[in-house]
Amino acid sequence: MTTHLQPGEFSLLTQCGTARAGLLGTAHGTLETPVFMPVGTQGTVKALGPDDLAALGPRIILGNTYHLYLRPGDERVARLGGLHQFMGWNGAILTDSGGFQVFSLQGLRRIEEEGVTFQSHIDGSRHLFSPEKVVSIQRNLGSDIMMVLDECVPYGADREYTAKSLQLTTRWARRCREAHPALDRGQLLFGIVQGGFFPDLRAESARQLMEIPFDGFAIGGLSVGESRAEMLDILAHTAPLLPQDKPRYLMGVGTPRDLLDGIALGVDMFDCVLPTRNARNGTLFTSFGKTNIKLAKYAEDPAPLDPACTCYTCRTFSRAYLRHLYMARELLAYRLNTIHNIHYYLDLMRQARAAILEHRFEAFRRDILAHYEDEAT
Numbered sequence: 001m002t003t004h005l006q007p008g009e010f011s012l013l014t015q016c017g018t019a020r021a022g023l024l025g026t027a028h029g030t031l032e033t034p035v036f037m038p039v040g041t042q043g044t045v046k047a048l049g050p051d052d053l054a055a056l057g058p059r060i061i062l063g064n065t066y067h068l069y070l071r072p073g074d075e076r077v078a079r080l081g082g083l084h085q086f087m088g089w090n091g092a093i094l095t096d097s098g099g100f101q102v103f104s105l106q107g108l109r110r111i112e113e114e115g116v117t118f119q120s121h122i123d124g125s126r127h128l129f130s131p132e133k134v135v136s137i138q139r140n141l142g143s144d145i146m147m148v149l150d151e152c153v154p155y156g157a158d159r160e161y162t163a164k165s166l167q168l169t170t171r172w173a174r175r176c177r178e179a180h181p182a183l184d185r186g187q188l189l190f191g192i193v194q195g196g197f198f199p200d201l202r203a204e205s206a207r208q209l210m211e212i213p214f215d216g217f218a219i220g221g222l223s224v225g226e227s228r229a230e231m232l233d234i235l236a237h238t239a240p241l242l243p244q245d246k247p248r249y250l251m252g253v254g255t256p257r258d259l260l261d262g263i264a265l266g267v268d269m270f271d272c273v274l275p276t277r278n279a280r281n282g283t284l285f286t287s288f289g290k291t292n293i294k295l296a297k298y299a300e301d302p303a304p305l306d307p308a309c310t311c312y313t314c315r316t317f318s319r320a321y322l323r324h325l326y327m328a329r330e331l332l333a334y335r336l337n338t339i340h341n342i343h344y345y346l347d348l349m350r351q352a353r354a355a356i357l358e359h360r361f362e363a364f365r366r367d368i369l370a371h372y373e374d375e376a377t
C-alpha cells in the first residue's frame with residue numbers, strides 16, 4: 001500500500017522508543033523513512049545506470065550543487081529540462097547546498113557575510129556561493145529537497161569560532177528561506193543545525209533555526225573526523241530538540257552501525273558515500289560484516305558474496321568471479337560491487353522500518369550488529 005502525500009507533508013506513523021517510521025511527500029514521490037539516499041554527486045550514482053538504480057529501488061538520491069554548478073552548469077541543466085530529465089531519474093533528488101564541498105574540497109576560499117568565495121577545482125576560476133545563489137542553483141536543478149548554505153565548522157574548532165559561525169549559518173539560513181517561497185514548485189527547503197561539539201551551541205543553533213519555517217532539519221557538522229562516541233553524544237543531544245513533526249536528516253552518515261544507531265536516536269534520513277566509494281575499492285558490506293573481495297581466500301570460492309543477499313550480484317556471480325573482475329580492474333567489478341553495496345544499505349533500511357512498525361527495532365538492531373563484524377576479513 002503506497003500512501004501519496006503532498007510535497008512537504010510529513011507523517012510520523014510509528015515510534016519504537018525514539019526510533020521513528022514515517023512518510024515524507026515530495027514532488028517525485030512519497031518517501032518511506034527511515035531512508036538512505038545513495039550519493040550521485042555529478043548526476044550519476046557512480047558505476048550505475050538509472051536502470052540499475054531503478055531496479056535497486058531507492059526513492060531518493062543525493063546530488064551535489066557544487067559539482068553540478070561548476071560542470072555542466074545549473075543553467076545548462078535547467079535548459080535541458082532539469083536534473084531528473086538530464087540523468088533519466090524519476091525518483092526524488094536531494095541536493096546539498098555546496099557549502100560543505102567548498103569547505104572540504106577547497107584550499108582557497110573566503111567566508112564573509114555575503115557568502116563564501118572559492119576557486120573552482122576544475123579550472124581555478126573564482127566563484128561566490130551566497131545563500132541566494134545556492135538556492136537559485138538548486139531551483140534550476142529542480143531539486144526536490146534543497147539545503148541551505150551553511151558553514152560546517154571543522155572538527156576541533158574552538159567554542160568562540162563555533163558560536164560565531166552558527167550565528168552566520170542562521171543568517172544565511174534565513175536568507176535562503178526568503179529566497180525560496182514555501183514549497184514553491186513543490187521544492188522543499190531544509191535548515192542545517194551546526195554548533196560543533198558543544199551541546200549548548202547545538203541547542204542554540206536548533207532553537208534559532210526552528211524559528212524559521214523549514215520543511216525539515218538536517219544535523220550538520222558531524223562525520224567530520226570525530227570519534228563514534230563524540231558523534232553519538234552530539235546526536236543524542238540534538239535530535240530530540242528538533243520538531244517531532246518534521247523529518248530529521250543526518251548528513252554524511254554512515255556505516256551500517258551508524259545508520260542503526262542514528263535511527264535509534266530519532267534520525268529519519270541519511271546519505272553517505274561509503275557504499276559507492278567502498279564498492280570501487282573492493283570493500284563490501286554483508287550480513288556477516290565488512291569484507292574485501294580482493295582477499296586470496298575468495299580466489300576459488302564458488303559461493304555468492306553474501307548468501308543472505310538477494311541482489312543481482314549475489315544471485316548471479318561467485319566470489320571467485322567478483323575477485324577476478326576486481327583484480328583485473330574490469331569495469332564490471334565497479335558496477336556489480338556497487339549494486340551489492342547499495343542493495344545492502346537499502347535493504348537494511350527496509351528491514352529497520354519493518355522492525356519499527358512491528359515495535360521490535362531494538363531486538364532487530366542487536367541482531368544485525370551481533371552478526372556484523374566491523375572488520376570481517
Ligand SMILES: O=c1[nH]cnc2cc3nc(NCc4cccs4)[nH]c3cc12
Pocket residue numbers: 096097099100104150151152153192219220221222223224251252253272273
Ligand atoms: O555540515 C554539513 N553541511 C552540509 N553538508 C554536509 C555534508 C557532510 N558529509 C559529511 N561526512 C561525509 C563525508 C563525505 C566526504 C568527506 S566527509 N559530513 C557533513 C556535514 C555537512
Ligand SMILES: [Zn+2]
Pocket residue numbers: 305306309310311312313314315339340343
Ligand atoms: Zn548482494
